[in-house]
Amino acid sequence: MNRQMKRWFQGAIFVGFTGTPLLKQDKEMTTEVFGTFIHTYKFDEAVEDKVVLDLKYEARNVPQRLTSPELINDWFDAQTRSLNSSQKALLKMRWANMEKLMSSEGRKRGIVFDIVKDFGIKPRFISGRGTAILVAPSIYDACHYYRMFQQTPLGPHTALITSYQPNHNNISREPAGSDERYKFDTYTQHVLGSGQTTKQYEDEMKRRFIEEPENCKLLIVVSKLLTGFDAPSCTYIYLDNELHDHNLFQAICRTNRLDGADKDYGHVVDYKELFKDVQNAIAVYTSDQLATDAQGDDGNVILKDWKAEGKAQLDAAHEA
Template identity: 50%
Template structure:
């Protein structure tokens, strides 16, 4: 039981709720005993026992026990009675059959809600469950039955499942080979084509092959990087040219390939990390592999920072806390930095450009060019991500970013001036606003309406056009009034849950048309309104 609980805390697929497992017990009594023990762990409510047993009163009528004891039959009967007491039988089915159908449905379709099935003989043949990744065997089995059982894990359901795992508590390895031999001897070899032999592969040999392939994939992926293949050259290859606004987005495929290749390498290494010598590696080879792995992880971190694609760990906080509480013993935590979990732009806003730069990885912060590229890419990433919220504002910010980068490249400004200007721009982009705004514009939605209506009015007023565009932040009062009218109309007329429901969206568009009197303008402003959480 502790083995399985531990595996679900650390093993791929089991730990991220993408996969689940089957435990084969040697008897119905042991299956029930397993089930009882699992109810005292994190599996409570996410584990089921499926056997051929159906509780009947006559099973225990003649059983005799002493004080505070129960026989095996009574234990089985009481276990089933307890787990079935909340079950309402489906038409034409018993409570036991209904319980088993629900368990199988959850197991195959919702692995996060049915992590483990404890079985004896049932479900070991003909049960197709692609999420099933691990099979724990605590029962003596042989020949066809054993082969059918181990095949429960061979259905693939995603890139993260290359094969299933068999955990053997009964030393059945020789029987596994025998079962495969029996099955293979019955295959038809006369049809031509591929040989239908069943192959039993050595885990360490296969693990070494996966590790070598993963290392080679990283090398091939980085081969096009320009010499001398330093941090800056890698940033250019995976993030593009900061002077071209779309380059960061267009190089996304290279970055995704790097992240996937790094994850594959980490998994391949972890599978045989404690057995590298047994897999045939020398001490020098092991040292080389560890260096290559660390270099790959450092590169991944540099590219993530440079592209502004760092992972938000808040979604994994509960899982990490569970692992820490379950398996790690340590003194009370002591906070040594106030910057945990912050993005680079958040660091710039909170602590200034100097502290933000000092928190970058060593490979970046020691290179002025890499620092400039990293900050620019983070600002660009934020602009691309939030552009739909306020197109006019973020278009202006994008133009300012292009101007700052061009000035640095043309050496019209020095590195210190670049940092000063990019820090100010980063603060504006992070805040979603720039300059002095009228006090009425105290929400992101109002500011977005104000900015985009101003852009529209500015282009339609010929007198203003003749005199040249007004500076940012200097906007006619009519635009402010119009923005406030639209804000009030949307908040007054919006139906509950209007997003994605055509008839409800039409209610808001009708209110916009009463103010704007232009169908195309209504559609343009509606898309901006749809992005604002406050509406």
């Protein structure tokens, strides 16, 4: 479009705006197409101005089987704090079935358990004000995750949003048990209501996620909604997909919108060992690559010691 407009309007002055310019990691840099920057407003400046929140990164290694009774006890204690003994016994029986289910399917089940546990112990989730996004590596995996979550307390509050469009003609020759049939069956039997289109479903789930966080707590996506989708309630993003560069940066920034005093950070939970990629993605948008000549240093992210950071905040509150 840029090249076509320049052919149409020769000699005109063009001014462009972008939230995440393409830089050295990309084949064609923004500056090579549009020219040098007139002005830049970097990520760290926005955090300092309190326009957006800072990001908190956490890498998690998910075991194939549930081997930590401490994690299970933490979740159970949080869930049964206000229950009587008979209610606790009933929940314990249901939890035993859930634990068996989680342990049977390896890594994905471990991730499902990990997210369910978070929703039981994290203050933003407990209050009903916080939501999360799980980024799956493929549409098939997203469907698989969705079916697993239906067997947990999060099931009624989980939505699946991908680019998939169920079509009978596309699966007419697919054998039973194929990935295509699995995706088709997931959408037609578990996701969409009778006569409901994918657009109607997605529009409603996005509305709930933004306006009614208690009714839509978790979105499972692949690539949709990772850019340009703002939901202040979104507090956590769980990464099980290998994103890079500006795609990764835009994705993790779904979590850092302001939403009251109880939301202090946007949380990034990494199941794919993307530490370097996350570090580099943030570094790009805080570095001198965004100078007017786009020829600065590569930049680097200074990882904060969150215990020291917390103590500094506590000391400041005490001083105030």
